[in-house]
Amino acid sequence: MFEIRVGNDGEIIPSGRFDASQSERVAKFLEEVTESRVLDLRELDYISSAGLGILVHVQQRLRKSGEALRIVNANPQVRDIFRFSGLDQLFEIE
């Protein structure tokens, strides 16, 4: 089960399991993001390389205009995945 929504303060909140079968849907959702946003991962249980690839692509696009995604509240597993893949160097993570 996976959902993605915008919170009350404009933060993006994916929840559940972000596996490769959700890639197209998430990529389409994030196409609308054109300025800096918080990506709140408090409800994200799982992410694989398909999801990481989409986040990198969005970050590349945003950085070209001086904007960025900032990640907050990732659980330890998700943090590990970001670290193992070197994405902790590409995103500000709190």
Add this chain to the structure above:
Amino acid sequence: MERTLPRTIEALEDLFDLVRQFFVQEGIDPSNKWIVELALEELFTNTVKHNPRGGGDILVRLNRKDDRLILDLSDFDSEFFDVTKAKLPDIQAPLEERQPGGLGLYLVKQLVDDLKYEYQGRTSKITVIMSLE
């Protein structure tokens, strides 16, 4: 425990269900279940992407031997593609130089103890070994 899965990304739900059942049956602490799920997802999706026109389903097997898990995927109609020798991404590269592809296999290699590839008679078999400790 084993299951044959159709050659489509939508089969991931069944793959994760297989992992859940296996952990329950074997009474394995679920704290490391995400590593098994991630390894199998990456290898399964890699197989689907690299061989979309292959014939038939993909066989996934999960076994426990003492304190080790042995996972394997068999694709019975495939070209040779040795996942253990695939080009891996530079994870130190700056954002603008990051390219899509390869990250899944990189993560698998980071997370498991051993990754093997065998090819015989158009069958590709990928085996993952990981410690439960």
